[in-house]
Amino acid sequence: xxxxxxxxxxxxxxxxxxxxxxxxxxxxxxxxxxxxxxxxxxxxxxxxxxxxxxxxxxxxxxxxxxxxxxxxxxxxxxxxxxxxxxxxxxxxxxxxxxxxxxxxxxxxxxxxxxxxxxxxxxxxxxxxxxxxxxxxxxxxxxxxxxxxxxxxxxxxxxxxxxxxxxxxxxxxxxxxxxxxxxxxxxxxxxxxxxxxxxxxxxxxxxxxxxxxxxxxxxxxxxxxxxxxxxxxxxxxxxxxxxxxxxxxxxxxxxxxxxxxxxxxxxxxxxxxxxxxxxxxxxxxxxxxxxxxxxxxx
Numbered sequence: 001x002x003x004x005x006x007x008x009x010x011x012x013x014x015x016x017x018x019x020x021x022x023x024x025x026x027x028x029x030x031x032x033x034x035x036x037x038x039x040x041x042x043x044x045x046x047x048x049x050x051x052x053x054x055x056x057x058x059x060x061x062x063x064x065x066x067x068x069x070x071x072x073x074x075x076x077x078x079x080x081x082x083x084x085x086x087x088x089x090x091x092x093x094x095x096x097x098x099x100x101x102x103x104x105x106x107x108x109x110x111x112x113x114x115x116x117x118x119x120x121x122x123x124x125x126x127x128x129x130x131x132x133x134x135x136x137x138x139x140x141x142x143x144x145x146x147x148x149x150x151x152x153x154x155x156x157x158x159x160x161x162x163x164x165x166x167x168x169x170x171x172x173x174x175x176x177x178x179x180x181x182x183x184x185x186x187x188x189x190x191x192x193x194x195x196x197x198x199x200x201x202x203x204x205x206x207x208x209x210x211x212x213x214x215x216x217x218x219x220x221x222x223x224x225x226x227x228x229x230x231x232x233x234x235x236x237x238x239x240x241x242x243x244x245x246x247x248x249x250x251x252x253x254x255x256x257x258x259x260x261x262x263x264x265x266x267x268x269x270x271x272x273x274x275x276x277x278x279x280x281x282x283x284x285x286x287x288x289x290x291x292x293x294x295x296x297x
Contacts, residue, residue: 009246017253026215037190042220068169073185075162082155089148100133132276
């Protein structure tokens, strides 16, 4: 089952990577927070309708599903917000690299949460994959960190927490509830931010075009509702460290999509970085795991 979980996580990375071009176009039509609020609200609404006939079972769900699903939602929403704020004063390439630090943070944070020693294959694979991310995204900027960079580092820490929280929640087996909770909590955070910073200006700045509507539908249903259900299911059968490593494929798929769809040029560094990410995954996959690596509570 671990193999199926890894393939599922790779599929999620494929979906996220291929929708990057769609998101890039969408945020030209609407402020980032507005787009995220619309995207996650649609996703929460769709999952809520699908689960409408299961409310009795949901109310009886284990407390751990409610608790860790809510925690995962807080981490998820906070991660997106920190990343958005960071992009105001840092470059996209620096943001991509600094966000990817969650890959190497997860094994060590997981060792604390689950009280075990990080597997050397997972740590080695994470380090190699992070190096690949650096090669793909870093464009010769200085190493000094500004306010936006530190916000993005915070985003990486929070995203690591999200993967660990989903791992804890997945142990209770209620995939649908956990998925709905984290998406709904994130949507509330996004609308709360808009209310705090000014909903009317954001609403006025939004161009309600067909392109924006398509982007909200595609990312809300495909890249949010579907992917977070799949992630919660998959993390029942693999470790958070392996999950974070499989997500490192996202920029690889994103770069290939940008090349094929948007005509962007891929240089030697991009191919070299992609090769390092694949090598990092191969290091972990050379030997199957003998256990899921995380308890259910």
